Amino acid sequence: MSTAVDTSAAVPLPAEGDGTPLKKRLRRAERRRNLLFGALILPLALVVLVAFIWPIGSLLTIGVDNPEIHDNLPRTLAALEDWNGSAPPAEAAFRALADELAAAKGSPAIAAIAKRLNRENAGYRSLVMKTARKLPLDAAVPAREALVAIDAQWGELATWQAIHRAGGALTPFYLLAAIDRVIDADGNIVAAPEDERIYVDVLLRTFWMSLIVTVCCLTLGFSVAYLMASLSTRHSNMLMIFVLLPFWTSVLVRVAAWIVLLQNEGLVNRLLMWLGLTDSPLQLLFNRFGVYVAMVHILLPFMVLPLYSVMKGISPVYMRAALSLGCPPFRSFWKIYFPQTLPGIGAGGLLVFIMCMGYYITPALLGGPKEQMLSYFIAFYTNQTINWGMAAALSAVLLAATLLLYMVYARYLGPTRVKYMKAR
Amino acid sequence: MEAVHNNQAAHVSFRNVQKTYDGETLIVRDLNLDIRRGEFLTLLGPSGSGKTTCLMMLAGFETPTGGEIRLDGEVINRVPPYRRNIGMVFQNYALFPHMTVADNLRFPLRVRKLAANEVEARVKTALGMVQLEAFGNRYPQQLSGGQQQRIALARALVFDPQLVLMDEPLGALDKNLRERMQLEIKHIQQNLGITVVFVTHDQSEALTMSDRIAVFNHGVIQQIDAPETLYELPANSFVADFIGENNALDGTVVAVAGEECDVRLDCGTVLRARTGNVGAGGRTRIAVRPERVQLAGADGACANPLDATVRELIYLGDQIRLRIELAGKHEFTIKAPISQLDRSLRPGDAIRVGLDPAHTRALDVPAAH
Numbered sequence: 001m002s003t004a005v006d007t008s009a010a011v012p013l014p015a016e017g018d019g020t021p022l023k024k025r026l027r028r029a030e031r032r033r034n035l036l037f038g039a040l041i042l043p044l045a046l047v048v049l050v051a052f053i054w055p056i057g058s059l060l061t062i063g064v065d066n067p068e069i070h071d072n073l074p075r076t077l078a079a080l081e082d083w084n085g086s087a088p089p090a091e092a093a094f095r096a097l098a099d100e101l102a103a104a105k106g107s108p109a110i111a112a113i114a115k116r117l118n119r120e121n122a123g124y125r126s127l128v129m130k131t132a133r134k135l136p137l138d139a140a141v142p143a144r145e146a147l148v149a150i151d152a153q154w155g156e157l158a159t160w161q162a163i164h165r166a167g168g169a170l171t172p173f174y175l176l177a178a179i180d181r182v183i184d185a186d187g188n189i190v191a192a193p194e195d196e197r198i199y200v201d202v203l204l205r206t207f208w209m210s211l212i213v214t215v216c217c218l219t220l221g222f223s224v225a226y227l228m229a230s231l232s233t234r235h236s237n238m239l240m241i242f243v244l245l246p247f248w249t250s251v252l253v254r255v256a257a258w259i260v261l262l263q264n265e266g267l268v269n270r271l272l273m274w275l276g277l278t279d280s281p282l283q284l285l286f287n288r289f290g291v292y293v294a295m296v297h298i299l300l301p302f303m304v305l306p307l308y309s310v311m312k313g314i315s316p317v318y319m320r321a322a323l324s325l326g327c328p329p330f331r332s333f334w335k336i337y338f339p340q341t342l343p344g345i346g347a348g349g350l351l352v353f354i355m356c357m358g359y360y361i362t363p364a365l366l367g368g369p370k371e372q373m374l375s376y377f378i379a380f381y382t383n384q385t386i387n388w389g390m391a392a393a394l395s396a397v398l399l400a401a402t403l404l405l406y407m408v409y410a411r412y413l414g415p416t417r418v419k420y421m422k423a424r
Numbered sequence: 425m426e427a428v429h430n431n432q433a434a435h436v437s438f439r440n441v442q443k444t445y446d447g448e449t450l451i452v453r454d455l456n457l458d459i460r461r462g463e464f465l466t467l468l469g470p471s472g473s474g475k476t477t478c479l480m481m482l483a484g485f486e487t488p489t490g491g492e493i494r495l496d497g498e499v500i501n502r503v504p505p506y507r508r509n510i511g512m513v514f515q516n517y518a519l520f521p522h523m524t525v526a527d528n529l530r531f532p533l534r535v536r537k538l539a540a541n542e543v544e545a546r547v548k549t550a551l552g553m554v555q556l557e558a559f560g561n562r563y564p565q566q567l568s569g570g571q572q573q574r575i576a577l578a579r580a581l582v583f584d585p586q587l588v589l590m591d592e593p594l595g596a597l598d599k600n601l602r603e604r605m606q607l608e609i610k611h612i613q614q615n616l617g618i619t620v621v622f623v624t625h626d627q628s629e630a631l632t633m634s635d636r637i638a639v640f641n642h643g644v645i646q647q648i649d650a651p652e653t654l655y656e657l658p659a660n661s662f663v664a665d666f667i668g669e670n671n672a673l674d675g676t677v678v679a680v681a682g683e684e685c686d687v688r689l690d691c692g693t694v695l696r697a698r699t700g701n702v703g704a705g706g707r708t709r710i711a712v713r714p715e716r717v718q719l720a721g722a723d724g725a726c727a728n729p730l731d732a733t734v735r736e737l738i739y740l741g742d743q744i745r746l747r748i749e750l751a752g753k754h755e756f757t758i759k760a761p762i763s764q765l766d767r768s769l770r771p772g773d774a775i776r777v778g779l780d781p782a783h784t785r786a787l788d789v790p791a792a793h
Contacts, residue, residue, distance in 0.1 A: 321512070326506050
């Protein structure tokens with residue numbers, strides 16, 4: 001091409017002053033700068049490491065952690081190491097188990113062992129507790145006979161297989177449970193019994209509700225952002241305050257306000273009845289409707305702000321250009337303006353969707369049992385049943401879903417992926 | 425109706441067009457302008473003079489507050505921009521960033537629902553016209569400023585408009601490229617025989633490209649003429665100052681004799697000049713171009729002789745600029761080809777200059793701001 005693109009491509013390197021190669025000098029100069037930059041981000045990097053990566057990492061390990069049998073019955077497990085599983089184990093295994101259960105007796109360890117084994121087969125809890133009560137054994141009697149005498153289950157292969165199975169340091173149990181899968185007696189991963197399957201539904205519900213909220217936020221936020229981007233600075237600043245004002249109010253306060261508005265004797269119902277649109281109050285709370293209304297309200301700014309910042313950067317001259325080329329206004333908007341807002345839609349949509357996925361307070365306060373999302377169950381296991389393994393596994397599922405979503409976004413809509421942006 | 429009959433040939437005509445944004449000040453005061461079919465008309469003026477507003481009213485992005493605009497005899501005041509079929513090149517090109525170059529060019533054709541093969545043929549021709557055949561699959565950001573400029577031009581022409589508007593399209597280019605593009609645009613306009621209305625504040629650009637130039641100031645056309653007339657015979661002091669370099673001397677008109685008049689300068693000297701927009705007895709400002717000032721020969725014989733002192737000599741390669749003190753004025757410039765100048769001149773030397781009456785115009789004294 002003949003335009004003045006590049007006339008200075010081959011400027012010769014200047015003579016080197018002190019004999020140091022130019023590249024080396026450049027590296028040295030840049031190293032100092034890089035060190036300075038490193039020092040500037042170091043505090044933040046440490047905070048992220050200590051307060052974010054490390055806790056999340058350790059929580060995720062709890063999801064596969066399996067210490068109860070592994071830590072409390074080490075000698076039993078050692079004795080079972082060479083056991084083939086088809087015949088009753090050797091006397092050493094019975095002796096080790098009896099000794100270790102006796103040692104654990106009266107401490108929290110025995111409860112942990114009992115609880116863990118009970119998960120392999122309901123009924124093992126009472127077996128363990130009953131056995132422990134009758135320990136220690138008389139050293140003169142063979143341990144095997146003594147244990148079988150306490151409970152005949154100790155003579156069964158299945159009991160020992162359960163101990164063996166539960167003895168690993170790590171377990172996929174919680175993670176599988178979080179996606180409604182269990183390991184059967186033969187070690188195969190199978191679907192959980194029908195009445196125990198809940199988490200896949202909850203996960204799908206979490207996705208679905210997040211999607212609805214995101215779509216609502218997009219529909220409402222797009223026009224607001226567009227208005228703000230096309231108004232004069234003075235007016236758009238005023239509008240911005242209206243957008244941000246609820247943003248600065250506590251989520252709890254806003255949820256409480258919605259309860260007041262939406263309850264049976266609340267403003268909305270009274271207005272509807274006064275207008276004669278309904279005879280009896282509508283159920284607006286403790287169902288999907290209430291949750292959607294409050295979540296959209298709370299999350300709207302997260303959609304408006306990225307959209308606004310992208311729209312602010314789109315010159316109005318593009319629309320004029322499209323009109324001058326003969327394209328009617330609505331089509332110009334759709335063909336020329338809208339595609340350029342896609343990065344904003346992507347960013348805002350991702351932000352709202354991901355925040356929705358982790359929403360807890362709003363569904364907990366405004367929803368019924370059918371509106372609870374994954375976070376509710378994480379909180380339930382953390383605070384009420386103290387089942388950290390399950391809480392961690394559900395968190396891992398949530399995190400994985402979020403990361404997957406982000407990858408899809410980065411692949412198809414991310415700032416580096418929108419074709420014309422990449423071309424820059 | 426009368427106006428229409430008088431201007432059958434006019435491609436575009438503005439009749440008593442006014443525009444105000446705030447209801448207090450008129451950006452365009454009372455515009456009457458006929459644009460001939462196939463001409464290259466430049467609207468030239470300082471920023472805020474109303475030239476861009478005129479262009480935007482013609483494009484349909486602004487509505488006139490009063491008066492009417494006709495295109496091919498039809499009043500288009502209420503025709504929306506997308507039905508006017510007017511090509512437009514914008515200041516920063518306004519190429520759609522999410523479309524390739526070829527898609528940018530296809531856009532106006534697809535909007536007009538042309539057949540696919542027709543679309544492709546036209547896109548190819550348009551790219552060929554601006555010599556960018558190989559760039560169809562690139563995105564606008566991957567092109568240099570000059571290439572983007574050409575694509576913007578091609579896009580404004582690809583749907584065969586008879587009228588193309590250009591809003592300072594070369595403002596973002598560097599000087600060399602700008603000068604080349606000026607000629608290129610001019611040649612394309614001549615080859616296609618289209619009407620071009622071009623807005624700029626760069627007077628050399630206007631002089632290079634235009635068939636006629638309309639000089640705007642304060643929402644009023646000060647003068648509309650061919651470049652040469654505009655430069656040699658400015659209608660008033662604003663035009664004389666705005667286009668090219670100008671020397672000004674204040675005085676009073678003592679007598680008017682047809683084309684010529686006598687002016688007594690404030691220093692007392694009486695000069696003969698061409699009569700501009702002044703009458704006898706009025707204050708006037710003499711306008712004379714630096715290259716029209718004559719240096720008196722050894723005999724000192726010349727028209728309108730004036731004594732002067734050399735202040736500074738500036739060597740410019742092809743010419744010399746002399747800053748002289750003349751008639752009590754410190755800022756008076758002469759341009760002279762090197763070959764015609766006595767090279768022994770030094771600052772402080774006394775010289776005699778002559779102002780040829782044919783190139784000296786008595787114009788108005790602009791109101792002080």
